[in-house]
Amino acid sequence: MNVPVYDPEEQIDIIDGTGRVLSSTTKVLAHAEGLLHATVIGQLINGKGEFCFVQQSGDRQDAGQFVSPVGGHVRTGESWEAALIREAEEEVGITPRKYKMVGTTIYNRDVLGRHENHFFVCYEIYSDEAPILNHESVGFRRFSVGDIKKAVRENTNLFGAAWHHLFKNLYPQIYNTLQG
Numbered sequence: 001m002n003v004p005v006y007d008p009e010e011q012i013d014i015i016d017g018t019g020r021v022l023s024s025t026t027k028v029l030a031h032a033e034g035l036l037h038a039t040v041i042g043q044l045i046n047g048k049g050e051f052c053f054v055q056q057s058g059d060r061q062d063a064g065q066f067v068s069p070v071g072g073h074v075r076t077g078e079s080w081e082a083a084l085i086r087e088a089e090e091e092v093g094i095t096p097r098k099y100k101m102v103g104t105t106i107y108n109r110d111v112l113g114r115h116e117n118h119f120f121v122c123y124e125i126y127s128d129e130a131p132i133l134n135h136e137s138v139g140f141r142r143f144s145v146g147d148i149k150k151a152v153r154e155n156t157n158l159f160g161a162a163w164h165h166l167f168k169n170l171y172p173q174i175y176n177t178l179q180g
Helices: 027-031 081-092 146-156 160-171
Strands: 011-014 020-027 038-046 051-056 070-073 099-111 114-126 137-143
Touching: 011 027, 011 038, 027 114, 038 081, 038 146, 051 114, 070 081, 081 114, 099 146, 137 146
Parallel strands: 038 114
Antiparallel strands: 011 020, 038 051, 038 070, 051 137, 099 114
């Protein structure tokens, strides 16, 4: 598994609401100025249709909460698919072989002293492999759709804010039934 090294000078593309590249800058500057940039998100789904979510480390955006297991910035000039593969290898030790794009959504929030304005590019990764966690996560759990509904009814804060945004916008068939 590749272990990512934090690089404050990492270059990312600044994009418009359709994903068209406008310019590039550092990730730090993009967050400082709230500039829209692409982030890939990977939902890890096994052969039983269960979603695998990771529980975030204490220093992460959604500390202690469950989130999608793969999420990371698309580097300048990198394709979304290449970013997905790189991030999956770094964050869960899996090289995606079977995956599909689910959709995109813009997620904008202030967290950890910075302004995140992300163009989420969401994929489903189909694999029965167990994730190998890196420093960003402290555990993982597989959820059936029924398990997701039950867990949210019992504790809506079990899942992070980004997770709620993704499921509300890209999985409305699941999200709209969570309270019912």
